[in-house]
Amino acid sequence: MDGRSTVDVIVVGGGPTGLMLACELRLHGVGVVVLERLAERTAESRGRGLHARSVEIMDQRGLLERFLAVSEKFRVGGLFGGVMAAWPDGMDTAHPYGLATPQAVTERLLEERARELGAEIRCGHEVAGLEQDADGVDVELADGTRLRSRYLVGCDGGRSTVRKALGVGFPGEPATVETLIGDLEFTEDRAKVAEVVERVRRTELRFGVAPDIDGRAGVARMIVPADGVAEDRSTPPTLEEFRARLRAVAGTDFGAHSPHWLSRFGDATRQAERYRVGRVLLAGDAAHIHPPTGGQGLNLGVQDAFNLGWKLAAEVDGWAPEGLLDSYHAERHPVGARVLTNTRAQMTLLGAAPGPTALRELLTRLMEFDEVNRYITGMITAVDVRYDVGAGRAGDQDGGQDSGHELLGRRLRDVPLSDGRRLYGLMHTGRGLLLDRTDGGRLSVDGWADRVDHVVADIVDDEDGDPGVDVPALLLRPDGHVVWVGEDRQELEAALTRWWGTPRWGEAGER
Numbered sequence: 431m432d433g434r435s436t437v438d439v440i441v442v443g444g445g446p447t448g449l450m451l452a453c454e455l456r457l458h459g460v461g462v463v464v465l466e467r468l469a470e471r472t473a474e475s476r477g478r479g480l481h482a483r484s485v486e487i488m489d490q491r492g493l494l495e496r497f498l499a500v501s502e503k504f505r506v507g508g509l510f511g512g513v514m515a516a517w518p519d520g521m522d523t524a525h526p527y528g529l530a531t532p533q534a535v536t537e538r539l540l541e542e543r544a545r546e547l548g549a550e551i552r553c554g555h556e557v558a559g560l561e562q563d564a565d566g567v568d569v570e571l572a573d574g575t576r577l578r579s580r581y582l583v584g585c586d587g588g589r590s591t592v593r594k595a596l597g598v599g600f601p602g603e604p605a606t607v608e609t610l611i612g613d614l615e616f617t618e619d620r621a622k623v624a625e626v627v628e629r630v631r632r633t634e635l636r637f638g639v640a641p642d643i644d645g646r647a648g649v650a651r652m653i654v655p656a657d658g659v660a661e662d663r664s665t666p667p668t669l670e671e672f673r674a675r676l677r678a679v680a681g682t683d684f685g686a687h688s689p690h691w692l693s694r695f696g697d698a699t700r701q702a703e704r705y706r707v708g709r710v711l712l713a714g715d716a717a718h719i720h721p722p723t724g725g726q727g728l729n730l731g732v733q734d735a736f737n738l739g740w741k742l743a744a745e746v747d748g749w750a751p752e753g754l755l756d757s758y759h760a761e762r763h764p765v766g767a768r769v770l771t772n773t774r775a776q777m778t779l780l781g782a783a784p785g786p787t788a789l790r791e792l793l794t795r796l797m798e799f800d801e802v803n804r805y806i807t808g809m810i811t812a813v814d815v816r817y818d819v820g821a822g823r824a825g826d827q828d829g830g831q832d833s834g835h836e837l838l839g840r841r842l843r844d845v846p847l848s849d850g851r852r853l854y855g856l857m858h859t860g861r862g863l864l865l866d867r868t869d870g871g872r873l874s875v876d877g878w879a880d881r882v883d884h885v886v887a888d889i890v891d892d893e894d895g896d897p898g899v900d901v902p903a904l905l906l907r908p909d910g911h912v913v914w915v916g917e918d919r920q921e922l923e924a925a926l927t928r929w930w931g932t933p934r935w936g937e938a939g940e941r
């Protein structure tokens with residue numbers, strides 16, 4: 431194509447999803463160019479933190495220390511539609527907490543990592559359109575420049591240009607309510623602010639004021655219901671509009687002034703019909719939008735990227751078995767749909783009418799049952815995600831979620847190993863992993879050793895108790911999900927073939 435070089439993968443959008451994906455692709459040596467419309471990263475944070483599954487992901491890639499250095503831990507369970515509960519006992523994770531990390535910090539840390547790994551991030555590059563053919567994707571930028579890549583992933587947010595260019599349907603519901611959000615300075619006394627917030631939130635849960643947001647003294651994050659739904663939500667509210675809504679809802683505007691950031695968001699709930707069209711894929715908000723209740727959107731996007739990265743790398747590298755890349759849609763679309771469903775339920779619960787109020791009271795009672803709290807917490811934190819990986823045996827494609835061992839399709843929590851190492855510490859490279867607990871390590875990954883590590887060690891109990899892993903060996907994908915358990919060599923080889931393709935003998939295959 432006119433002498434232009436072809437990039438392996440173009441990632442459109444340098445938000446949390448695009449940056450995480452860039453990191454994952456670079457781990458496998460895939461050439462990545464991230465095209466980000468903004469010339470400079472915004473300092474404002476929509477997302478407030480990482481839930482337990484994303485915390486695990488950062489640990490699996492050796493990034494957790496960086497996040498811990500700049501984040502407070504929080505331990506809230508049952509975070510659902512304005513109901514909160516204590517963190518439940520017995521959650522299946524070695525990271526029983528969330529991290530209060532402003533989105534801007536998450537983006538900074540992921541960008542830093544992506545650059546370290548060699549991703550090229552071009553800011554001020556807006557994608558205007560694209561066309562694909564059998565061998566690649568041509569991208570047109572807003573300034574008329576053209577680029578070509580073998581694959582392209584649209585991580586360009588809810589109004590995704592990529593999704594629209596593909597013509598992929600985005601069914602769901604439009605916004606019915608709108609909320610104004612902003613970071614503003616204020617003159618009101620803090621005790622008075624707290625008193626007003628306490629009073630208003632008894633009936634209006636879409637209202638809140640959090641002083642000293644992100645450690646910025648004198649700046650408060652304020653949210654307040656808008657009056658109706660704006661035609662164009664990309665236009666921020668004015669300071670006057672914001673203050674008028676504060677006065678209407680809370681009876682005071684807290685002397686709000688000097689806004690650092692003003693924005694609005696709705697409760698539109700939509701999901702892309704397809705996450706893949708040929709050589710173009712969608713991830714993060716480009717694939718799904720929903721209200722921010724439960725703080726799940728950023729986490730969902732990062733987890734999409736974690737699922738997609740190694741599969742796309744395998745495709746680029748030429749070893750992907752048939753169907754691997756399509757398993758991205760098959761696995762992640764249902765997970766996204768489930769989040770949409772839970773946010774719909776949460777929005778109903780947030781209502782001020784007697785019905786939702788009564789439901790909230792009931793749910794608050796129900797949350798006192800540990801099992802209910804664990805279920806809700808597992809769902810919001812995404813530690814309960816289970817993919818349909820069949821029964822873990824090649825050829826047994828129709829094995830549903832109920833077939834096979836309980837661990838199949840789930841990610842394994844971090845566990846301490848008998849050699850003093852921890853499982854997640856062995857997953858930083860993004861390769862597959864055979865955890866072999868058989869006597870003397872009788873199993874082998876010969877033929878796949880260039881893609882899968884063989885670790886001979888036992889799992890030991892730690893302060894989180896007995897990890898409940900009762901199998902002689904487990905095969906983990908690069909995203910930590912279990913795709914095979916047992917000790918039968920033939921079954922193991924079938925599973926290796928199913929997820930990592932044909933064996934490669936010789937130096938690379940038998941290290």
Ligand SMILES: Cc1cc2nc3c(=O)[nH]c(=O)nc-3n(C[C@H](O)[C@H](O)[C@H](O)COP(=O)(O)OP(=O)(O)OC[C@H]3O[C@@H](n4cnc5c(N)ncnc54)[C@H](O)[C@@H]3O)c2cc1C
Pocket residue numbers: 442443444445446447448465466467468476477478479533555556557558585586587588590591611695713714715716722724725726727728729730731
């Ligand atoms: C008020 C609010 C609070 C929230 N709180 C939470 C929370 O606590 N926890 C949570 O998990 N989630 C939260 N979310 C959701 C979270 O902010 C989003 O889900 C998250 O930002 C999605 O990440 P993304 O990378 O997929 O998309 P985005 O963050 O939207 O990033 C897309 C990127 O693509 C760029 N881009 C767009 N178009 C183009 C183009 N044509 N060419 C090049 N670049 C382009 C954009 O500039 C942007 O940088 C909240 C959302 C809101 C509105």
